[in-house]
Amino acid sequence: MTAQAPILIIIIPLIASFLNVIIGLWRKRLCYPLVIITLGLSVILSISILNTVIIQGVIHYRLGGWEPPWGIEYVIDHLNAFILIIVSFISFTIAIYSKRNVEQEFPEKTVYFYTIYLLLVTGLLGITITGDVFNLYVFLEITSLAVYALIAIGRDKAPLASFNYLIMGTIGACFYLLGVGYLYIATGSLNMADLGRLLPDLYHSKAVLVAFAFFVVGVAIKMALFPLHVWLPDAYTYAPSTVSAFAASTMTKVGVYVMIRIMFTVFEPRFSIVMLPSTEILGWVASGAMIFGGILAIAQTDVKRMLSYILIAEVGYIVIGVSVANRMGFTGALLHILFDAFTMACLFMAAGAVMHKTGETSIHGFRRLHRRMPLTMAAFSIAALSAIGVPPFAGFFSKWYLVLGAIDAGKWIFAVLLLLSSLLIAIAFFRVIENIYFAPSDHAHNGVGQEEIVRDETPLSMLVPILTMAAGILILGFFSGKIVSAVIQFTVPGGF
Amino acid sequence: MEAISSIKPLLAVIVSLIAAFLILITGERARNLREFWTILASVVKFAIVASMVSPILEGNVLEYTVISILPGLSLQFRVDALGILFALTASFLWIITSFYSIGYMRSLNEHAQTRYFACFAIALSATMGVAFSANLFTTFIFYEIITLSTYPLVAHKETSEAIKGARRYLAYLLGTSIAFLLLAIFLTYNAAGTLDFSNQGILAGKGSNALLTVIFILFMAGIAKAAMMPLHSWLPAAMVAPTPVSALLHAVAVVKVGVFTVIRVALYIFGIDLLSRLGLGTALAYFASFTIIAASIIALRQDNLKLRLAYSTISQLSYIILGVALLTPSSMVGGIIHITNHAFSKITLFFCAGSIYCAAHKTNISQLSGIGKKMPWTMTAFFIASLSMIGVPPAGGFISKWYLALGSIEAKEIPILAVIIVSSILNAAYFLPITYKAFFEKQDDAHHEEIKEIPMVAIPLMITAIISMLIGIYPDYFLTLTKEVIRLR
Numbered sequence: 001m002t003a004q005a006p007i008l009i010i011i012i013p014l015i016a017s018f019l020n021v022i023i024g025l026w027r028k029r030l031c032y033p034l035v036i037i038t039l040g041l042s043v044i045l046s047i048s049i050l051n052t053v054i055i056q057g058v059i060h061y062r063l064g065g066w067e068p069p070w071g072i073e074y075v076i077d078h079l080n081a082f083i084l085i086i087v088s089f090i091s092f093t094i095a096i097y098s099k100r101n102v103e104q105e106f107p108e109k110t111v112y113f114y115t116i117y118l119l120l121v122t123g124l125l126g127i128t129i130t131g132d133v134f135n136l137y138v139f140l141e142i143t144s145l146a147v148y149a150l151i152a153i154g155r156d157k158a159p160l161a162s163f164n165y166l167i168m169g170t171i172g173a174c175f176y177l178l179g180v181g182y183l184y185i186a187t188g189s190l191n192m193a194d195l196g197r198l199l200p201d202l203y204h205s206k207a208v209l210v211a212f213a214f215f216v217v218g219v220a221i222k223m224a225l226f227p228l229h230v231w232l233p234d235a236y237t238y239a240p241s242t243v244s245a246f247a248a249s250t251m252t253k254v255g256v257y258v259m260i261r262i263m264f265t266v267f268e269p270r271f272s273i274v275m276l277p278s279t280e281i282l283g284w285v286a287s288g289a290m291i292f293g294g295i296l297a298i299a300q301t302d303v304k305r306m307l308s309y310i311l312i313a314e315v316g317y318i319v320i321g322v323s324v325a326n327r328m329g330f331t332g333a334l335l336h337i338l339f340d341a342f343t344m345a346c347l348f349m350a351a352g353a354v355m356h357k358t359g360e361t362s363i364h365g366f367r368r369l370h371r372r373m374p375l376t377m378a379a380f381s382i383a384a385l386s387a388i389g390v391p392p393f394a395g396f397f398s399k400w401y402l403v404l405g406a407i408d409a410g411k412w413i414f415a416v417l418l419l420l421s422s423l424l425i426a427i428a429f430f431r432v433i434e435n436i437y438f439a440p441s442d443h444a445h446n447g448v449g450q451e452e453i454v455r456d457e458t459p460l461s462m463l464v465p466i467l468t469m470a471a472g473i474l475i476l477g478f479f480s481g482k483i484v485s486a487v488i489q490f491t492v493p494g495g496f
Numbered sequence: 497m498e499a500i501s502s503i504k505p506l507l508a509v510i511v512s513l514i515a516a517f518l519i520l521i522t523g524e525r526a527r528n529l530r531e532f533w534t535i536l537a538s539v540v541k542f543a544i545v546a547s548m549v550s551p552i553l554e555g556n557v558l559e560y561t562v563i564s565i566l567p568g569l570s571l572q573f574r575v576d577a578l579g580i581l582f583a584l585t586a587s588f589l590w591i592i593t594s595f596y597s598i599g600y601m602r603s604l605n606e607h608a609q610t611r612y613f614a615c616f617a618i619a620l621s622a623t624m625g626v627a628f629s630a631n632l633f634t635t636f637i638f639y640e641i642i643t644l645s646t647y648p649l650v651a652h653k654e655t656s657e658a659i660k661g662a663r664r665y666l667a668y669l670l671g672t673s674i675a676f677l678l679l680a681i682f683l684t685y686n687a688a689g690t691l692d693f694s695n696q697g698i699l700a701g702k703g704s705n706a707l708l709t710v711i712f713i714l715f716m717a718g719i720a721k722a723a724m725m726p727l728h729s730w731l732p733a734a735m736v737a738p739t740p741v742s743a744l745l746h747a748v749a750v751v752k753v754g755v756f757t758v759i760r761v762a763l764y765i766f767g768i769d770l771l772s773r774l775g776l777g778t779a780l781a782y783f784a785s786f787t788i789i790a791a792s793i794i795a796l797r798q799d800n801l802k803l804r805l806a807y808s809t810i811s812q813l814s815y816i817i818l819g820v821a822l823l824t825p826s827s828m829v830g831g832i833i834h835i836t837n838h839a840f841s842k843i844t845l846f847f848c849a850g851s852i853y854c855a856a857h858k859t860n861i862s863q864l865s866g867i868g869k870k871m872p873w874t875m876t877a878f879f880i881a882s883l884s885m886i887g888v889p890p891a892g893g894f895i896s897k898w899y900l901a902l903g904s905i906e907a908k909e910i911p912i913l914a915v916i917i918v919s920s921i922l923n924a925a926y927f928l929p930i931t932y933k934a935f936f937e938k939q940d941d942a943h944h945e946e947i948k949e950i951p952m953v954a955i956p957l958m959i960t961a962i963i964s965m966l967i968g969i970y971p972d973y974f975l976t977l978t979k980e981v982i983r984l985r
Contacts, residue, residue: 390644390670391637397565403678404566407686415682422674430666438651438659481565 002048006061006074009045009084010126013038017118024111031114032099038118039092042125046088050081054486060131068131069191075131078490082334083128083257086341087250091121094249097349097465098242104356105240106153113153113240120146120246124254133180133266134190136258140176140222143254144169147247151239161234168221168231175218182211183266195266203271212271215262216278223255223315225282226289233308241352244304249345252315253337260322264493273325283323287417289316294424303351303361303432307344310387310425314340317421320414321402327496329405334488335480336398339386342476343395346383346469350376353458353466366432367439376458377436379470384429386473389422394477401480500551502558505573505628508544508583509621512537516617523610531598534613538591541620545580545587552580553980559630568690571637574630577980578832582756583627584977585836586749589843590620592956593744596847599952600740603854611648612738616745618645623749626756632681632691632765635757639677639721642750643669649741650734661733668720668730677718683711684765693760697767705774708766712776715761716783721754722817723810725787731810735802739850742802747809747842752835755816759832768823778909780821784814785915792922799860801849804926805842808885811919812838819900822912825982827903833971833978834896837884840964841893844881847957848874856947861930866939868931870947873954875934877961882927884964887920892967895975 016038024031052059053076061074076084095117102110123143130136148169152162184190186207187198202208217228224232236244263272263279273279293313300306318340321333353376354369355361370377386393399418406414457463476483515537522530548558558575565571575583597616601609622645625638643666651662685691687707688698699708720727734746762771762780771777788811795807816838819831851874852858856867868875884891887898897916904912967974 385644389674391640396637396640401566403682404685407682416679419674419679423671426670426674430663434651434659434663437648438654438662440654440656478563478565478571481563484566 002052005045005049005052006059006076006129007063009042009049009088010122010129012041012045013118013122013125017115017122020115020118021111024114028110031111035095035098035114035118036092039088039095039121042088042121043085043092046081046084049076050085050487053078053081069189069194072135073131073191073193074129075193076129078487079260079334080128080257082487082491083254083337084125086338087121087124087128087254090249090341090345091124091246093465093468094242094246094345094349097245097352097462099461100459101240101242101352101356101462105155109153113150116146116149117242117246120150124250127254128257131192132190133183133192133195137173137177137180140258141173143251144173144222147243147251150243151235151247154239154243156238157234158238161231161238165231165235168228172218172221172228175214175221177218179211179214179218179262182207182214186211192261192266196268199267200271203275209276212262212267212276212278215266216259216282219255219259219262220285223252223259224312225285225315225319226292226312227285229289229293229312229315232312233305236308236311236348237302237305241348241355244308245345245348245352248307248311248348249341252311253318253341256315256318256322256333256337259319260493263322269325269493269495279323279325282319283411283414286316286319286323287414289313290320290417290421291424294421294428297428298424298431300428301363303354303363303366304348306363306428306432307347307351310347310428311344313421313425314344314387317399317402317418320418321405324405324409324411324414325496326405326408327492328401328408330492330496331484331488332398332401332403332405334491335401335483336395338483339394339398339473339476342469342472343383343386346379346466346473347387349462349466349469350380350383353462356462357456357458363432363435366435368436370437372454372456373458374455375463376466379466381433381436382470382473384433386477388426388429390426392474392477394473394480397477397480498556499559499574500556501560502548502575503560504544504548505558505575505624506560506562508541508548508587509573509624509628511541511544512617512621512624516614516621519610519614519617527609530610530613531594534594534597534617535591537617538587538594538620541624542584542587542591545583545624548575548580549584549977552577553976555980565633569631569633569685571634572630573625573628573634574693575628577977578756578759579627581832581974581977581981582752582835583624585839586620586623586627586744586752589744589748589839589960592959593740593843596743596850596953596956597740599950599956600738600850600854603950603953604738606652606738608652608654612652615645615648616741619649619745619749623753626753631693632684632760635760636673636677636681639753639757640670640673642721642753643673646734646741646745646750649745650737652738652741653736655736658736661736664733665730668727672718672720672727675718676714680711680714680718683707683714687711693764694767695764697763697765697770699766700770708770709774709776712761712766712771712774715765716758716780719754719757719761721750722758723751723754723813724783724817725790725810728787728791728810732803732806735800735806739802739846739853742806743843743846743850746806747846748839751809751813752839755813755835758817759820762820763828771821772823777821777823781818781909781912784818784821785912787811787814788818788915788919789922792919792926796922796926799862801852801859801861801864801930802846804861805845805849808845808923808926809838809842811923812842812885815896815900818912818915819896819903822900822903822907822909824903824906826899826906828982829975829978830896830899830901830903832981833899833974834893836974837892837896837964837967840960840967841881841884841891844877844957844960844964845885847953847960848878848881851949851953851957854950854953861933864930864933865937866934867947868934868936871949871954873949873958875931877957878934879931880961880965882931884968885927886923890965890968892964892971894968895971
C-alpha cells in the first residue's frame with residue numbers, strides 16, 4: 001500500500017466524492033462519517049508519504065506505468081510531502097468542524113456540500129502531488145470550480161462574491177494555461193523535471209519569458225497576492241464558516257507552493273532571481289501586501305473580513321520569505337505556511353463558532369464573549385497572538401526566520417516592514433481581544449448592572465478542532481528547530 | 497566558574513504555569529482551593545529558587561537547555577548571581593503578595609478573581625524566565641509573556657478608564673518591544689552571530705561605532721519596561737490595576753524585568769569596556785539622571801497616592817540604571833542591590849496604599865489627614881518604607897545610595913553625585929508630608945466612619961517593611977550575592 005500511496009491519496013477522496021452523492025441520496029446522515037473516514041485516510045497516507053520521502057528520498061510515481069515525459073508523473077520530495085500533510089490534516093480537522101455548521105446553515109444541501117468539499121480537497125492534494133504542469137492545471141480548475149460553488153452556498157452577497165472570484169480566478173487560470181501552452185510550444189514537454197532540463201537552453205526565448213510572466217501573474221491571482229487580492233475579502237467573508245476556514249488556511253498556501261515550484265523547479269533559481277529579477281519585484285509586492293493588508297484590517301468592522309485582510313498580509317509574509325532567496329528566508333516561508341495554516345484555520349473556525357452562536361461576526365458582536373464561550377475565545381486569542389508574532393506562539397518563530405532571512409539578504413527595509421506590519425496586525429487584533437474580554441457590557445450603564453451571561457460554549461464537534469489548532473499553535477513553535485532539521489532544510493532550492 | 501546542568505531553573509519557571517492551569521480549572525466554585533494553588537506555587541517556587549543560591553555562591557552557574565530553535569539559538573536557562581538575586585526577591589515577594597492579594601480581593605469583593613490569580617501566576621513564571629535566561633532570545637520570549645499576562649490585570653476593572661490604561665500599557669510595551677527591541681536583537685544577532693550573554697559582552701569589535709551606538713539606542717528605547725523617560729507614561733496608566741498588581745508587578749516584577757534586561761544588555765551584550773569606549777555608559781547615566789529628577793518633580797505634584805508612588809518608581813528605577821551605567825564596581829553594587837531594596841520598600845508603600853483603599857476607600861493624599869490614628873500599623877510601615885526610599889540609615893535604601901554615591905565619585909562624575917543628593921531631598925519632600933498628614937493633622941470632615949485595618953492586608957505590609965529595614969541593618973547577605981555579580985566580571 002505504501003508504494004501506491006501517491007495515487008491512493010488522490011483517488012480515495014475523488015471516488016469518495018462520487019460515492020458520497022449516491023450514499024447521500026440514500027441516507028443523508030452517512031455523508032459526514034464517509035467524509036471523516038476518507039480524509040482520515042488521506043492524513044494517514046500523507047504521513048506515510050512523508051515518512052517514505054524522509055527515509056528513501058524523492059518518490060517518482062508513474063501513472064499507468066507510462067514513462068515520463070509522455071505519461072503523467074507524480075513527483076514527491078520533501079516540499080510537497082510537507083504541503084500534503086498540511087492540506088490533508090487541515091481538511092480533516094475542518095471536516096470534523098463542519099458538521100454543526102452545515103446542519104445550521106444549509107441542512108438541505110448537506111450531500112452536495114460534502115461532495116464538493118471532497119472534490120476541493122482532491123484538487124488541492126492533486127496540485128501538490130503532481131509533477132506535470134498540465135495535470136496541475138486540471139487540478140487547479142477542479143479546486144477553483146469546487147470553491148466557487150462552496151462559496152456561493154454562503155449568506156448575503158455570497159453568490160456575487162463567488163461570481164467576482166470566478167471572474168478573477170478564471171483570468172488567473174487562463175494566464176496559467178497560457179504559460180503552460182507557451183512552454184509546450186517551446187519545449188514539447190509538460191513534465192516539470194523534463195522542463196527543468198530543457199528550459200535552460202531557451203532562457204533567452206521571448207516565449208519562455210512571457211510564459212514565466214503568465215505563470216507568476218496567474219498564480220498570484222490564485223493566492224491573492226496584493227494587489228490582485230480584491231476577490232478575497234468578499235469571498236471569505238460571505239462564504240460558509242467551514243469553507244472560509246478551509247480556503248483561508250490551505251488555498252493560498254497551495255498557491256504559494258505552485259509559485260515555488262514554477263520558480264525553482266520548472267525554471268532554475270538563477271533564472272527567477274538573476275536573469276529575470278522576479279524575486280525582487282515579488283519582494284516589493286509582498287511588502288505592499290503586508291502593510292496594506294495590515295492597514296485595511298484595522299479599518300474593518302467585521303471580524304471575518306478583518307481576518308481576510310490579515311490573511312492577505314500573511315501571504316505577503318510568506319512571499320517575502322521566498323523572495324529574499326536565501327536559506328533562512330525560505331525556511332521561514334515554509335514554516336510560516338505551516339503555522340499560518342494552523343493560525344488561520346483556528347481564527348476562521350472560532351469566528352465561525354461565534355457566527356454559529358450569535359448569528360453575526362461584527363467586532364461589536366464579540367463583546368464579552370469570554371463569558372459565554374471562554375474556550376473558543378481563548379483559542380481565538382492564542383491564534384491572534386500567533387498571527388501578530390508574539391512569543392511564545394508559533395507565528396513568532398517563523399517570523400524570526402523571515403526577518404533573519406531579510407537581514408541575511410541585506411534587505412533591511414523588508415525586516416523593518418515585517419516588524420511594522422506586526423504592529424499593524426497587533427492593533428487590528430487587540431481591537432477584537434479588548435472587546436472579547438474587557439468591553440463594558442451594553443446593559444452596564446442603564447442600571448441593570450452586571451448582567452448574568454450564561455456560559456454557552458461552542459458545540460464539541462466544533463470546539464475540538466478549534467482547540468486542536470490552538471494547541472498546535474502553542475506547541476509547534478518550540479519544535480520549529482526540529483521541523484526544520486527533519487523536513488524543511490531539504491526543501492531549500494539549490495543555489496540558495 | 498563551573499556550569500552545572502540542572503533542571504531547577506526550568507522547574508522554577510514551570511511551577512507557576514502549572515498553578516495558573518490549576519487555578520483556571522478550579523475556578524470560582526472552590527475559592528479556597530484556588531487560593532491554595534497560588535500559595536503552594538509561590539512557596540514551592542521560592543524554595544526552588546532558594547535551593548539554587550548555595551551553588552551560585554560557590555561561584556558556579558546552573559544551566560539547562562530546553563529546546564534548540566535555530567542552530568546556535570536555544571531556549572536556554574543559565575542562573576548566575578545577578579539572576580538569582582532578582583529571582584529571589586521576586587519569588588519571595590510573591591508569597592507575601594499572594595496573602596495580601598487574597599485579603600485585598602476578598603475584602604473588596606472583586607470580580608474575575610480566577611483570571612486575576614491565573615494571570616498573576618503566569619506573570620511570575622515569565623519573571624523567573626527573564627531572570628534565568630541564558631540569551632537574549634529567551635529573554636525576549638519571556639519579556640513578551642509578561643506584557644501579555646499583565647495586560648488583563650491592568651484592564652481588570654473593565655471600566656473605560658481601565659481599558660484606556662490597558663491600551664496605553666500594551667501600546668507602549670508591546671509596540672516598543674516589537675519595533676525597537678526585536679530589531680535591536682536582530683541587529684545584534686546579525687553582527688555578533690550569537691545572542692548568548694557573556695561576561696565580556698559579545699558585541700566588542702563586531703561592528704562600526706555608529707552601528708553599535710544605534711543598536712544601543714534601539715535597546716534602550718525597546719526596553720520600555722524600565723520606564724525611562726520619555727517612554728514612562730505606561731506606568732502611571734497601569735495604576736488603574738488592583739493594588740496588589742501595582743505592588744508586585746508594577747513596582748517589582750514587570751519594571752524590574754525591564755531594568756534587569758537593561759543590565760543584561762549593558763553588561764553582558766555590550767560589556768563594560770565597549771560601553772566606556774563608546775561613551776555610552778556616561779550618556780545613559782545622564783539620561784537616567786534626568787529621569788530621576790524629572791520623575792521626582794512630577795511625583796511632588798500628584799495627589800493620587802498610587803500615582804505619586806508610580807512616579808517615584810520611575811525615578812527609583814533609573815537609580816538602578818544609573819548605577820550600572822556609571823560602570824564602576826561600587827556604582828554597580830549600588831545599582832544592583834537597589835533592585836532588592838527598592839522592591840521591598842516600594843511594595844510596602846503600595847501595600848499601604850491598598851490597605852488604605854480597602855479599609856477607608858481613600859485614594860488621594862489630601863484625604864489622609866489623621867488616618868494614622870486609625871491605621872497605625874499601615875502608616876508606621878509606610879513611614880519605615882519612606883525612610884528606605886529616601887535613603888536614611890539604617891534603612892536598606894541607605895546602602896544603595898551609599899554605594900551609588902561612592903560610584904559617582906569613583907567615576908569622577910560630580911554632577912551625578914549632585915543628582916543623587918538632590919533626588920534624595922525630593923524623595924523626602926514627597927514622602928514625608930504623607931506621614932506628617934496621617935499622624936499629625938486632624939481629620940477635618942465631621943462624620944467618623946468606622947475604619948479598621950484588615951489583618952490579611954496589614955500583616956504582609958508589616959513584614960515587608962521590617963525586611964526593608966533589616967536589609968539595611970544586615971546587608972551582608974545581599975551584598976555577598978551582589979559582589980558575586982561584580983567579582984565575575
